[in-house]
Amino acid sequence: MEAAERKYLAQADHVLTVSDHDREVFSQWLDSSKLSVIPTGVDTVYFRPGAEPEIENSLVFTGSMDWLPNEDGMLYFIKEILPLLREQAPRISLSIVGRNPSTRLNAAISQESNIVATGWVEDIRPFLAQSEVCIVPLRIGGGTRLKIFEAMSMGKAVVSTSIGAEGLPVADGEHILLADDPAAFARSVVSLLRDDSRRRRIGVAARKLVEENYSWRQVARVFSDALRGVAAAPAGERTVAQPPS
Numbered sequence: 001m002e003a004a005e006r007k008y009l010a011q012a013d014h015v016l017t018v019s020d021h022d023r024e025v026f027s028q029w030l031d032s033s034k035l036s037v038i039p040t041g042v043d044t045v046y047f048r049p050g051a052e053p054e055i056e057n058s059l060v061f062t063g064s065m066d067w068l069p070n071e072d073g074m075l076y077f078i079k080e081i082l083p084l085l086r087e088q089a090p091r092i093s094l095s096i097v098g099r100n101p102s103t104r105l106n107a108a109i110s111q112e113s114n115i116v117a118t119g120w121v122e123d124i125r126p127f128l129a130q131s132e133v134c135i136v137p138l139r140i141g142g143g144t145r146l147k148i149f150e151a152m153s154m155g156k157a158v159v160s161t162s163i164g165a166e167g168l169p170v171a172d173g174e175h176i177l178l179a180d181d182p183a184a185f186a187r188s189v190v191s192l193l194r195d196d197s198r199r200r201r202i203g204v205a206a207r208k209l210v211e212e213n214y215s216w217r218q219v220a221r222v223f224s225d226a227l228r229g230v231a232a233a234p235a236g237e238r239t240v241a242q243p244p245s
Contacts, residue, residue: 001035005029006029007084008064009030009050010030012034013034013138013230013233014034014035014036014221014226014230015030015035015036016037017036017037017038017169018039019040019167020169021167022037026053026150031115036222037102037222038219038223038226039214039219039238040149040214041212042146042149042150042153042214042215042216043153044153044211044215045218046125046155046244047125047128047153047154048153048155048207048232049203049207050154054130055093055131055132056091056132057091057132057138058130058131059095059132059226060094060127060131060134060135061073061074061094061095061097061136061137062097062119062127062134063097063098063119063133064098064100065098065099065143066094066099069138069140069165070098070138070193071101071102071104072139073138073161074105075096075104075105075108075135075137075139078109078115081182081185081186084182084183087191090192091114092114093114093115093116095116095127095131097124097127097130099116099119099165100119105117115162117179124150125154127153128151128154129151129154132192132193132199133156133158133189133192134147134148134158135147135159135160135189136159136160136164136165137161137164138161138163140163142211145164145165145167145168146184148164148165148168149168149214151206152176152203152206152210153174153206155207157176157177157192157198157206157211158176158202158230159176159185159188159189160176160178161185162178162180167176170209173207174203176191176206177202178241180202182221186219210223222232
């Protein structure tokens with residue numbers, strides 16, 4: 001993968017990354033002036049807080065379940081985090097919303113109560129709206145998590161691992177709760193389920209962050225500026241040298 005990345009970086013006039021972390025990685029091989037960060041964006045009009053009542057003690061996870069990091073995250077949650085949660089919230093429920101749940105995941109779900117894997121759905125918003133907490137217990141994978149910004153845009157409180165929120169400019173305890181081991185993850189979820197005011201406060205702050213900085217309108221402006229800059233540069237200045245071997 002590194003060889004391929006270095007090859008195509010060298011052929012580009014300019015390189016767009018989706019996070020500061022990715023920019024730092026690529027800056028090892030490329031002048032930083034030829035790198036721009038286009039942040040993850042979300043349609044804040046489509047994903048907005050709804051009037052639907054939340055279901056007590058309900059959790060939601062969204063994402064394509066035929067992507068390994070999502071499957072791994074849900075198996076990890078069911079096997080290692082859920083038992084700790086049920087010690088404190090026995091009636092907790094979970095909706096896993098995304099296409100093609102695997103045989104392994106379905107087998108794990110069949111051993112549990114109050115877990116539903118929906119498969120593909122036309123619209124994920126009703127599932128987000130009715131859940132009290134959105135979980136992102138990912139342990140592997142790169143890039144940025146659009147699922148987090150979609151939930152935040154709907155004013156939902158999110159509990160994620162650090163890897164799950166990698167590359168997103170969110171503050172732990174203000175816009176999101178971050179937890180990297182099963183006990184801490186379970187404590188974070190329970191704290192939000194039991195404290196309505198804190199859950200809503202984090203949801204409001206999350207919505208405000210996304211609306212002001214990461215709406216499609218804001219992201220499109222950054223993207224457009226980057227493209228205009230490349231198009232306006234003299235051809236000679238757009239030539240990128242071959243990376244070092």
